[in-house]
Amino acid sequence: MPRLTFIASQGTSRTVDARIGDSAMQTALAHGIDGITAECGGAMACATCHVHVADEWADRVGPAEDTEADMLEFAASTVTAASRLSCQITMTEELDGLVLHLPDTQI
Amino acid sequence: MPLAPVNDAVTITELIDNPYPFYRQMRANSPVVSVRAVNRVMLTKAADTRAVKDDPETWSSDDPDTPMKRAFHAHTLMRKDGEEHLRERNAMMPTFSPRNLKTLWGPAYENLAGEYLDRLPKGEVVDLFPTLAGPLAARILADILGLSEASDDNMQFWSQALIDGAGNFGWFDEPFERVDRAHLAMDALMERKAEYYRANPDQTALSVMVNADDPIAWSQIVANIKIAIGGGINEPRDALLTVLYGLLTNPDQLDEIKRTGQWGSAFEEAIRWVAPIQVSSRRATRDTQIRGIDIPKGTVVMTCQASSNHDEDLFEDGHLFNAFRARNPHQSFGSGPHHCMGTHLARMMLGKIMLPMIFDRFPNMELVQPETVVWKGFGFRGPLNLPVRLN
Numbered sequence: 094m095p096r097l098t099f100i101a102s103q104g105t106s107r108t109v110d111a112r113i114g115d116s117a118m119q120t121a122l123a124h125g126i127d128g129i130t131a132e133c134g135g136a137m138a139c140a141t142c143h144v145h146v147a148d149e150w151a152d153r154v155g156p157a158e159d160t161e162a163d164m165l166e167f168a169a170s171t172v173t174a175a176s177r178l179s180c181q182i183t184m185t186e187e188l189d190g191l192v193l194h195l196p197d198t199q200i
Numbered sequence: 201m202p203l204a205p206v207n208d209a210v211t212i213t214e215l216i217d218n219p220y221p222f223y224r225q226m227r228a229n230s231p232v233v234s235v236r237a238v239n240r241v242m243l244t245k246a247a248d249t250r251a252v253k254d255d256p257e258t259w260s261s262d263d264p265d266t267p268m269k270r271a272f273h274a275h276t277l278m279r280k281d282g283e284e285h286l287r288e289r290n291a292m293m294p295t296f297s298p299r300n301l302k303t304l305w306g307p308a309y310e311n312l313a314g315e316y317l318d319r320l321p322k323g324e325v326v327d328l329f330p331t332l333a334g335p336l337a338a339r340i341l342a343d344i345l346g347l348s349e350a351s352d353d354n355m356q357f358w359s360q361a362l363i364d365g366a367g368n369f370g371w372f373d374e375p376f377e378r379v380d381r382a383h384l385a386m387d388a389l390m391e392r393k394a395e396y397y398r399a400n401p402d403q404t405a406l407s408v409m410v411n412a413d414d415p416i417a418w419s420q421i422v423a424n425i426k427i428a429i430g431g432g433i434n435e436p437r438d439a440l441l442t443v444l445y446g447l448l449t450n451p452d453q454l455d456e457i458k459r460t461g462q463w464g465s466a467f468e469e470a471i472r473w474v475a476p477i478q479v480s481s482r483r484a485t486r487d488t489q490i491r492g493i494d495i496p497k498g499t500v501v502m503t504c505q506a507s508s509n510h511d512e513d514l515f516e517d518g519h520l521f522n523a524f525r526a527r528n529p530h531q532s533f534g535s536g537p538h539h540c541m542g543t544h545l546a547r548m549m550l551g552k553i554m555l556p557m558i559f560d561r562f563p564n565m566e567l568v569q570p571e572t573v574v575w576k577g578f579g580f581r582g583p584l585n586l587p588v589r590l591n
């Protein structure tokens with residue numbers, strides 16, 4: 094099972110097991126991670142699952158594609174080159190150890 | 201597994217007057233319940249309503265037996281699934297882009313809000329429903345949709361006619377006749393405006409849909425504008441009245457927010473506390489189960505987000521207005537592929553613009569006889585009046 098670490102804006106971090114095929118957003122909800130709201134449940138219609146991918150993982154996770162980038166403009170916190178919608182990141186063995194930073198607010 | 205237990209005690213009148221005591225009982229004793237009065241299986245727990253809306257394959261939005269199709273003269277995007285739904289939704293999306301919200305609709309709303317507030321009399325008792333909340337919600341929507349010629353009254357009449365038609369589960373004649381008259385007027389205006397926008401394109405919803413490279417059918421353009429008319433006035437109107445009521449009856453919270461500027465949290469809390477759209481339907485596309493209860497294929501469930509927003513599993517004292525909740529995972533904008541298209545617009549208009557503006561202008565606004573405020577509604581819910589003195 095790939096492990097996934099969420100680091101909150103205050104710096105606290107939690108590492109959880111992800112199921113292969115689940116999105117990072119689903120993984121967060123399944124483990125009660127507070128900083129992910131995911132109002133639309135992964136339909137790419139809300140931008141409340143915004144995360145910043147840790148620098149060392151940027152290449153493996155890849156950038157947001159077009160529609161995702163459009164939706165990211167709605168995010169409540171600062172959007173950077175490292176920003177992704179976590180509902181669009183699918184967990185695989187290759188992403189074992191992935192680190193995602195949570196923004197200070199999603200709404 | 202058993203079928204959902206039947207409740208034939210609660211009446212539609214009770215649900216319209218105040219559904220919350222019933223929801224509380226159901227959450228405690230039978231969270232999945234077949235309710236005779238509405239002829240639907242109600243889901244009252246947050247985990248269940250959310251799971252249903254997030255799984256559109258098992259739960260279709262296409263409920264064939266509602267009066268909505270008759271009332272809207274069409275099958276609208278709200279009742280479609282999958283690719284077909286996405287295509288129609290995306291047709292209208294560009295209008296609501298962050299850039300348009302920031303550069304067009306935000307400034308437009310700010311001007312309008314200022315104008316409507318200027319017109320309110322100071323020092324005497326005024327009801328904010330007919331003088332502010334209703335007409336302002338109608339005005340901004342007309343301008344965003346591309347129907348600026350429609351008066352505030354036109355828009356509110358059309359909206360109510362659509363809603364009464366869509367909610368006409370008694371299948372009476374009068375609401376359908378009234379909505380038919382509204383269609384004649386809406387169709388005529390849209391045809392005129394479509395012609396205008398072909399020559400003068402802009403970012404309004406009608407223009408964006410008409411001038412798209414690969415436009416959806418005219419019948420669907422019209423239907424989608426009507427959905428926005430039916431669903432874009434009531435909610436912001438009711439949300440504004442609800443948040444003002446919440447703040448004015450909790451002066452400690454109001455004072456604190458004036459200090460910190462957390463108007464957005466007050467808005468979120470208001471729509472959690474009393475969700476403007478209280479229920480949404482979904483139809484089971486296969487035999488399934490919820491909480492050990494059999495739901496046969498074809499069953500229409502009513503996901504009661506109003507109840508989910510008070511669910512003890514997520515909220516302490518959910519019946520109380522508390523703008524300072526640490527977490528507020530309400531479902532008032534729905535969830536899944538049909539998640540409200542106006543979410544960001546509503547948050548900007550009310551949380552970012554209106555609330556700071558109204559309390560800046562009338563810092564000593566007071567609610568006059570709060571006990572006379574009447575709350576009503578089962579499908580849509582909000583105050584029917586809000587008497588205040590503006591100072």
Ligand code: HEM
Pocket residue numbers: 253277278279289427428431432433435436439471475476477480481531532533534535537538539540541542543545546
């Ligand atoms: C406080 C304000 C509002 C609330 C609480 C609200 C709530 C909702 C909810 C719960 C749904 C989902 C219905 C379902 O799941 O079947 C929805 C859908 C929708 N809303 Fe809103 N709404 C608000 C404001 C607006 C505004 C201002 C617009 C305007 C333009 C709008 C346009 C829509 C549309 C077009 C849909 C259908 C989306 C689809 O089916 O894909 N809403 N809204």
Ligand code: HEM
Pocket residue numbers: 212216237238239240266362363364366367368369370430431479480481482502577578579580
């Ligand atoms: C026998 C009783 C009733 C049943 C079974 C019923 C059921 C429903 C259903 C399934 C919906 C669709 C929810 C959705 O859009 O996802 C709905 C919407 C609605 N109902 Fe009812 N309803 C009943 C009575 C009423 C009454 C008496 C009122 C008015 C006071 C009402 C007002 C509404 C409204 C305003 C909507 C929203 C329409 C829209 O989305 O445009 N309903 N109802």
Ligand code: FES
Pocket residue numbers: 118131132133134135136137138139140141142164178179180181
């Ligand atoms: S959950 Fe809504 S965009 Fe990711």
